[in-house]
Amino acid sequence: MREISYSEAIREAMSEEMRRDTAVFLVGEDVAVFGGVWGVSDGMLAEFGDERVRDTPISEAAIIGAGLGAALVGMRPIVEIMFGDFLMCGGDQIVNQAAKARFMSGGKANVPLTLRVTSGAPGSAAAQHSQSPESWFMNVPGIKIAAPSTPADAKGLLKTAVRGADPVLFFEHKMLYGETGPVPEDADFTVPFGQANVVRQGRDVTVIAVSIMVPKALAAADLLAAEGISVEVIDPRTLVPLDKETLIHSVAKTSRVIIAHEAHRRSGPGAEIAAMLAEEAVEYLDGPIIRVGAKNVPLPYSPVLENFVLPGVDDIVAAARLLASK
Amino acid sequence: MDITHYSHDLLAHLFQRMTLVREFELRAIEERRRGLIPGFIHSCVGQEATAVAACAALAQQDVITSTHRGHGHLLGKGGDPKFMMAELAGRSSGYCLGRGGSLHIADFDLGILGANGIVGGGFPIATGAALAFQMRREQRVALAFFGDGAINEGTFHESANLAGLWKLPVIFFCENNLYGEGTPQHKQAPIADLARRADSYGFPGVSVDGNDPIAVYEATQAARRRALAGDGPTLIEAKTYRFRGHYEGDPQVYREPGEMAAWRQRDPVPAFRARLLESGLFDEAQLVEMETAVQTELDVAVAFAAAAPLPVVDEALQGIYAETHEGLVF
Ligand SMILES: Cc1ncc(C[n+]2csc(CCOP(=O)(O)OP(=O)(O)O)c2C)c(N)n1
Ligand SMILES: [Mg+2]
Numbered sequence: 001m002r003e004i005s006y007s008e009a010i011r012e013a014m015s016e017e018m019r020r021d022t023a024v025f026l027v028g029e030d031v032a033v034f035g036g037v038w039g040v041s042d043g044m045l046a047e048f049g050d051e052r053v054r055d056t057p058i059s060e061a062a063i064i065g066a067g068l069g070a071a072l073v074g075m076r077p078i079v080e081i082m083f084g085d086f087l088m089c090g091g092d093q094i095v096n097q098a099a100k101a102r103f104m105s106g107g108k109a110n111v112p113l114t115l116r117v118t119s120g121a122p123g124s125a126a127a128q129h130s131q132s133p134e135s136w137f138m139n140v141p142g143i144k145i146a147a148p149s150t151p152a153d154a155k156g157l158l159k160t161a162v163r164g165a166d167p168v169l170f171f172e173h174k175m176l177y178g179e180t181g182p183v184p185e186d187a188d189f190t191v192p193f194g195q196a197n198v199v200r201q202g203r204d205v206t207v208i209a210v211s212i213m214v215p216k217a218l219a220a221a222d223l224l225a226a227e228g229i230s231v232e233v234i235d236p237r238t239l240v241p242l243d244k245e246t247l248i249h250s251v252a253k254t255s256r257v258i259i260a261h262e263a264h265r266r267s268g269p270g271a272e273i274a275a276m277l278a279e280e281a282v283e284y285l286d287g288p289i290i291r292v293g294a295k296n297v298p299l300p301y302s303p304v305l306e307n308f309v310l311p312g313v314d315d316i317v318a319a320a321r322l323l324a325s326k
Numbered sequence: 327m328d329i330t331h332y333s334h335d336l337l338a339h340l341f342q343r344m345t346l347v348r349e350f351e352l353r354a355i356e357e358r359r360r361g362l363i364p365g366f367i368h369s370c371v372g373q374e375a376t377a378v379a380a381c382a383a384l385a386q387q388d389v390i391t392s393t394h395r396g397h398g399h400l401l402g403k404g405g406d407p408k409f410m411m412a413e414l415a416g417r418s419s420g421y422c423l424g425r426g427g428s429l430h431i432a433d434f435d436l437g438i439l440g441a442n443g444i445v446g447g448g449f450p451i452a453t454g455a456a457l458a459f460q461m462r463r464e465q466r467v468a469l470a471f472f473g474d475g476a477i478n479e480g481t482f483h484e485s486a487n488l489a490g491l492w493k494l495p496v497i498f499f500c501e502n503n504l505y506g507e508g509t510p511q512h513k514q515a516p517i518a519d520l521a522r523r524a525d526s527y528g529f530p531g532v533s534v535d536g537n538d539p540i541a542v543y544e545a546t547q548a549a550r551r552r553a554l555a556g557d558g559p560t561l562i563e564a565k566t567y568r569f570r571g572h573y574e575g576d577p578q579v580y581r582e583p584g585e586m587a588a589w590r591q592r593d594p595v596p597a598f599r600a601r602l603l604e605s606g607l608f609d610e611a612q613l614v615e616m617e618t619a620v621q622t623e624l625d626v627a628v629a630f631a632a633a634a635p636l637p638v639v640d641e642a643l644q645g646i647y648a649e650t651h652e653g654l655v656f
Pocket of ligand 2: 473474475501502503504505506507
């Protein structure tokens with residue numbers, strides 16, 4: 001299979017869906033002439049024109065809310081917000097409006113709205129440009145949350161989001177944009193929501209890894225294999241809905257579990273997953289559930305501090321050793 | 327405009343600080359290229375007159391909120407290039423102990439409530455500071471710097487309305503450099519003179535030549551007088567241009583042909599220099615002396631930053647809350 005980057009895979013998904021359905025359009029700050037600040041929509045203006053690839057003023061509440069309004073009357077907007085941190089500027093439209101529209105209206109509202117957002121620390125971008133806000137929204141029923149870790153998943157999940165009928169927060173990790181991998185060319189290739197991917201099979205420890213922590217967990221698994229610790233790596237791919245079955249099945253096999261994400265440890269995605277496992281799989285566990293995540297401080301600027309705060313391969317290795325020794 | 331009735335000190339201050347801002351930016355860009363500075367820089371080269379002259383019209387006790395393009399504002403308000411350079415280098419002797427970087431430099435002693443990584447993040451903060459000054463009957467104003475792009479954030483409109491309604495001593499100072507990132511102003515707003523927006527919030531808006539420090543100084547002084555008299559806010563739109571990319575490394579595909587060359591003719595630093603000479607108030611030797619002093623100050627700043635200690639990792643866990651609670655886990 002041909003290999004393309006995560007960024008190209010996302011562009012391909014958007015372009016295919018825009019060719020397939022005229023209701024799909026892309027809107028956001030600098031998505032058109034500039035091609036997106038991360039370059040993801042580079043070239044799309046030339047193909048689709050400025051009506052369907054739209055630059056906007058710097059007005060997140062209006063951009064997100066306009067996406068919602070257009071969705072409510074039958075369009076399928078893809079809204080790009082260049083940093084997940086800026087979601088807060090349009091927070092009401094996400095949390096109080098989009099997420100609740102279907103339920104509050106007694107099921108009358110259809111909300112095919114995709115919010116493409118970046119997460120993660122790109123390096124010395126400091127506290128307002130480095131956050132991983134997935135779990136801020138996990139506490140809000142009504143919104144789906146995807147966090148792909150590979151180019152193929154990025155393409156397949158994005159197409160599912162765009163074709164769906166619910167608002168989706170689609171988190172793209174900034175440090176994954178350049179990563180390449182095999183991606184199907186089939187224009188109808190999709191990846192369903194709520195289906196975790198067992199990325200690597202193992203016997204001793206399960207690592208449930210979100211987004212960028214998947215490649216880090218795989219690197220940790222290689223190191224641990226050399227020590228005789230066999231690691232299973234699972235990527236939930238969507239946090240809402242969450243594929244509990246695959247996670248529990250793995251824990252039943254290994255009896256040990258680590259949850260790794262770049263978000264802060266406190267109330268990060270791991271808190272929900274850990275609570276779910278404690279409620280539904282405690283009988284399989286031989287040790288504590290360990291969360292690997294950013295320390296509970298704002299992301300610092302200085303690389304020394306930032307590297308210390310962010311979770312790394314070594315944190316997963318240390319946690320696995322601890323569990324394996326029990 | 328004749329400048330001979332302005333004090334020698336004021337004119338010297340404007341020239342010295344504008345030169346400092348220009349040269350600080352060029353040094354920072356250079357040091358980033360050489361690896362001393364790890365993070366992004368949004369330089370304000372070309373916008374020295376707005377930053378410096380607006381701050382020159384303020385008093386020591388006044389406060390500002392700054393932006394992602396904030397180095398000029400900070401230096402204008404009296405920021406020390408040593409501590410700024412050290413912050414950009416991520417050192418623990420920097421203004422924010424290396425935690426904040428370019429986007430978050432603050433110095434509350436100088437009335438700098440902070441640069442900001444969030445476009446439009448400063449409007450409500452400046453408004454709130456002005457509210458406090460009004461409530462405490464203090465002779466102080468708050469000035470919010472922002473760009474032509476930021477004026478389209480909801481925070482501008484909510485803050486302007488509140489400030490207009492309560493007649494708060496706040497100055498909304500727009501540096502209109504014609505672009506927000508890669509999008510030109512005419513694709514972000516359907517009106518050319520952003521100063522008109524003040525009208526709907528019940529206070530005056532003025533457009534001035536942002537490359538003329540005297541025009542900026544006059545407008546800001548008038549706004550400050552108005553604010554202190556209890557008459558409420560002013561919106562100042564200073565028209566200017568940035569000579570470098572939105573950030574260092576920006577390919578700048580979006581510029582209109584010929585636009586840069588036209589604005590280069592109006593480069594605020596050499597233009598003001600020529601004016602000072604023309605006025606007869608300064609001679610070449612005096613200006614060269616000031617320029618040389620700026621270079622020396624920046625040599626010191628870069629050396630200070632390069633020699634400053636890097637933070638030790640435990641520092642990352644401190645200073646999140648005012649108090650630490652023994653036994654409680656953060
Ligand atoms: C809420 C928010 N939206 C978007 C951005 C990304 N961004 C940073 S600077 C900028 C352009 C700001 O334009 P303007 O206000 O004109 O200031 P200038 O950069 O021209 O000085 C944008 C869109 C941001 N930092 N915060
Ligand atoms: Mg601008």
